[in-house]
Amino acid sequence: xxxxxxxxxxNQPAAHSAGWWRDAVxxxxxxxxxxxxxxxxxxxxxxxxxRLPYLAGLGVDAVWLTPFYASPQADGGYDVADYxxxxxxxxxxxxxxxxxxxxxxLGLRVxxxxxxxxTSDRHVWFQAxxxxxxxxELYHFRPGKGVDGELPPNDWESVFGGxxxxxxxxxxxxxxxxxxxxxxxNWDHPAVREEFESILRFWLDLGVxxxxxxxxxxxxxxxGLPDIGLSEQAKLIGAQVLPFFDQDGVHEIxxxxxxxxxxxxxxxxxxxxxxxxxxxxxxxxxxPDELHQAFNFQFLTCDWEAEAMRAVIDDSLAATTSVGAxxxxxxxxxxxxxxxTRYGGGERGLRRARxxxxxxxxxxxxxxxxxxxxxxxxEVENLPDAVRQDPAFFRGDGQDGMRDGCRVPLPWSGxxxxxxxxxxxxxxPQPASWKDLSVEAQTGDPRSTLELYRSALALRQDLPGxxxxxxxxxxxPAGVLVFRRPGLLCTLNTLAVEAELPVxxxxxxATAALEFTGGTVRIPGETCVWWAV
Numbered sequence: 001x002x003x004x005x006x007x008x009x010x011n012q013p014a015a016h017s018a019g020w021w022r023d024a025v026x027x028x029x030x031x032x033x034x035x036x037x038x039x040x041x042x043x044x045x046x047x048x049x050x051r052l053p054y055l056a057g058l059g060v061d062a063v064w065l066t067p068f069y070a071s072p073q074a075d076g077g078y079d080v081a082d083y084x085x086x087x088x089x090x091x092x093x094x095x096x097x098x099x100x101x102x103x104x105x106l107g108l109r110v111x112x113x114x115x116x117x118x119t120s121d122r123h124v125w126f127q128a129x130x131x132x133x134x135x136x137e138l139y140h141f142r143p144g145k146g147v148d149g150e151l152p153p154n155d156w157e158s159v160f161g162g163x164x165x166x167x168x169x170x171x172x173x174x175x176x177x178x179x180x181x182x183x184x185x186n187w188d189h190p191a192v193r194e195e196f197e198s199i200l201r202f203w204l205d206l207g208v209x210x211x212x213x214x215x216x217x218x219x220x221x222x223x224g225l226p227d228i229g230l231s232e233q234a235k236l237i238g239a240q241v242l243p244f245f246d247q248d249g250v251h252e253i254x255x256x257x258x259x260x261x262x263x264x265x266x267x268x269x270x271x272x273x274x275x276x277x278x279x280x281x282x283x284x285x286x287x288p289d290e291l292h293q294a295f296n297f298q299f300l301t302c303d304w305e306a307e308a309m310r311a312v313i314d315d316s317l318a319a320t321t322s323v324g325a326x327x328x329x330x331x332x333x334x335x336x337x338x339x340x341t342r343y344g345g346g347e348r349g350l351r352r353a354r355x356x357x358x359x360x361x362x363x364x365x366x367x368x369x370x371x372x373x374x375x376x377x378x379e380v381e382n383l384p385d386a387v388r389q390d391p392a393f394f395r396g397d398g399q400d401g402m403r404d405g406c407r408v409p410l411p412w413s414g415x416x417x418x419x420x421x422x423x424x425x426x427x428x429p430q431p432a433s434w435k436d437l438s439v440e441a442q443t444g445d446p447r448s449t450l451e452l453y454r455s456a457l458a459l460r461q462d463l464p465g466x467x468x469x470x471x472x473x474x475x476x477p478a479g480v481l482v483f484r485r486p487g488l489l490c491t492l493n494t495l496a497v498e499a500e501l502p503v504x505x506x507x508x509x510a511t512a513a514l515e516f517t518g519g520t521v522r523i524p525g526e527t528c529v530w531w532a533v
Contacts, residue, residue: 021210021269021292021366022326023467024061025457026111028370030334031068031090032076033409036422043409045086045095047422049102051412054439058374059457062109064212064271066334068096069115072122074181075391076334076407078113078214079120083199100207109209111271116196116253117215118182126183130168138192139183140175141168142225149173155227156244160392164244175225177218177244179391187219187253200260210261210269210292213254216285217274220249246276254290269293271328279319286325293366296328300336304343304352306479306494313363317471320365326468327365331356332373338406341379348496350376351526354449354511355492358528359481361456362490364469369453372410375437376449379405380428387428404428413440455509459530463488477501480523489531496525505531 035047045068055063067077070085077087086092103110119126128135142153144167152165153173165173166180175184185192200211222243254270261268269292276282285294302312320327331339331353343352353376360367383404385393390403409427411434412420419430419438435441442448460466465486476482479495482504493499503521507514510529515522523529 018468019269019292020061020109020267023364023469024109024366025059025361025460026062026064026366026368027055027058027060028064028066028333028368030066030371030407032066032427033407034371035410035412036418036424036426039422039424040089041418041422041425041427042089043421044089045091045099049095049099052099052102052106052108056106056108058454059461060108060369062111062209063103064111064368065113067113067115067214072120072181074120075179076389078115079118079122079179079182080115081120081122081124083114084202097206104207110207111210111212111269112203112208113214114196114200114203114211115214116185116187117218118176118178118184121181121183129174130170132170138186138189140186140221140225141172142175144171144173154225155229156225175221177215181391184221185219187249193253193256197256197260200257204261204264204268208268209266210271212271212273213257213291214273216254216272216291216294217246217250217276218244219253220247222247241277246274246281251284251287251290254285258290271295279315280322283319283323283325286320287323288325293326293328295330295333295368297330299360300330300332300339304356304494306481306492309359309492309494310473310481317364327363328368329360329363329365330368330370331360332370332406333368334370334407335403336406337402338370338373338377338379340373340376341381345378348526349378350449351512354452355494355526355528357449357453358456358509358511358530359490359492361460362466362483362485362488362528362530364467364471364485366468370406374450374453375411375439375442377408377410377434377437380408380431381405383408383428389428411435411438413438452509452511456530459509484533487533489533490528491523491531492528493523493525498522498524505533508532 029048032043034043035051036043037046068086068090069080070082070087071077071079086096100110125135125138129139143149144153145151149171152163156164158164159177160179164175164177167173176182177184226243257270261270272285272291272294274282274285274294279298282294285291296316298312299316302308316327340349340353343349388404408430409421411430414420415435417430418426419434442450445451465488472484474482474484477499480499481492483490489504500520500522503519508530512524512527
């Protein structure tokens, strides 16, 4: 049996008495790699707007856009010089307005990135700070250690590698948890808080439906900026307990932002990109008076193993349920190796990725799809050094510096690069093999990953038992996860070999062909099936 086609898609997001975000499927657009309208090889807002019908047809509820603000692009736009302006690379403010309006016309909500932990070193505040102005108070400037202040103020390491401090021409040092071009803001200063409330209002007034908050766990640092006491590379996603991440003081900020969001009509939301060492700590970001969602990185980093996956699912649901929040399920994003490759690459990686997609879409809560995962795109692992742009790559000892591999522009159509990405080239080269993975090549093929996603998303909208709600684990063979939702049962065979079990219901969607014998079904290895019960 191959996947069955699902009922006709509905453009309008389903209403939800407890909030649309609780079971939303949100599609992440990495702006520079989605679609290019002007031929400069870089994706832009107009290109996204022109492709919005594709996303509406895919069946997602909302679109999350990575930063498109004015920026020197030292870190792909996460170094913001002006939070109220669109970078000319991506268009202008009217393009942003047009995109939001068109998305709403198609029934899609729009979430934009906000970057509150740091600014660009070209921001007017930081330039004034370097010149000795009072704006120095808005960042973390400190004298160095050593006889002549030649050593950093403490032992903190940057996520991108090397010390988290850079010395200025005046001889003191400034803090940057990421690249030197991204100085950290001092959130103890009221002017910083006032400015960001104004920035949020600017985009809410334009009509956006919410914000994904970059490094939502990093804005507050431990008092006195104490040494860690060990030499270990800081990780954005990990289990470290650090004096500059997940400090209790961030929650006051998020509470104030929640009050601001609630003051607007239309259920505007805040989504935390929050690292936390445990599911319980992560749940603190989505307490009733804080943010609406937080990314579940424990699920993203989980091994392909039944017991481990079940444990992460249980822990995640228990933690968020304890505060009345929905759980989010994320497999890939713009900072990690694509899960098709993480799961083993090649045919095995794709089998597992397809199965993981059905698993996540069957779980209670909200799901995030990173652009291209619906095409089964693998990580591009052989990019020449000369084309790489990830700042961590150039800092040597950072987090491998290979994030460019998941940011290669999407293939839309055609037999040769740039595969319909735009009328020119693409800012990162696309593999020749991607011609068989384009939207055009996969559309209409019932065995394709794209049609699997379309069918799953249509069923998710039409089956009342999917989305937010309860789930119940059932017994299954070793290596097989079995759980029930109202009216639906999901089976995931994580093993490399087929598993046999009694037919639990009517199959409605599967990632590989099934074999039935009497009252039993043989599920191939690394396969997920949805059953109507």
